[in-house]
Amino acid sequence: MTDSRIERVKSLIKDHPDFPKPGILFRDIFPVLRNPAVFQELLDVMVEQVKAKAPNVELIVGLESRGFLFGPSIALKLNCGFAPVRKKGKLPGEKESVAYALEYGTDIFEVQKEAFKPGQSVVIVDDLLATGVQ
Numbered sequence: 001m002t003d004s005r006i007e008r009v010k011s012l013i014k015d016h017p018d019f020p021k022p023g024i025l026f027r028d029i030f031p032v033l034r035n036p037a038v039f040q041e042l043l044d045v046m047v048e049q050v051k052a053k054a055p056n057v058e059l060i061v062g063l064e065s066r067g068f069l070f071g072p073s074i075a076l077k078l079n080c081g082f083a084p085v086r087k088k089g090k091l092p093g094e095k096e097s098v099a100y101a102l103e104y105g106t107d108i109f110e111v112q113k114e115a116f117k118p119g120q121s122v123v124i125v126d127d128l129l130a131t132g133v134q
């Protein structure tokens with residue numbers, strides 16, 4: 001069944017061919033955030049998806065930076081904590097790191113070790129999948 005809320009979200013995502021490099025079709029999600037009714041519907045859908053697929057979730061993790069636009073709101077709705085995955089050098093304390101390559105660059109992600117407990121149920125939130133590497 002089509003979810004009309006998702007159709008409204010999709011209708012606001014703007015395509016930018018050849019940004020930031022030739023050959024990349026950039027999908028700009030910011031028009032969705034400029035429309036509070038549709039932004040709210042998107043958050044509602046994301047919360048419903050997490051409840052359905054990870055009913056015992058204990059921590060929402062968001063990927064810098066666009067994952068930060070959704071993760072904390074979803075976490076509050078679910079009464080969960082939120083922890084950021086940040087690009088290298090931004091987080092203090094003991095960290096775990098992983099290097100990755102994405103559609104138009106490479107980088108290193110870090111998390112604070114203290115943000116996670118062994119065996120915890122975690123959901124990772126982001127804005128979109130391109131290669132799926134992140």
Ligand SMILES: O=P(O)(O)OC[C@H]1O[C@H](OP(=O)(O)OP(=O)(O)O)[C@H](O)[C@@H]1O
Nearest residue numbers: 064065066102103129130131132133134
């Ligand atoms: O499916 P993938 O190939 O992993 O690509 C998708 C990821 O790339 C973008 O983030 P980016 O690192 O460009 O950073 P930004 O959110 O700070 O713009 C996007 O927000 C996703 O996190």
Ligand SMILES: Nc1ncnc2[nH]cnc12
Nearest residue numbers: 024025026027028103130
């Ligand atoms: N095609 C794309 N559009 C928007 N953001 C991206 N991040 C990585 N690939 C992207």
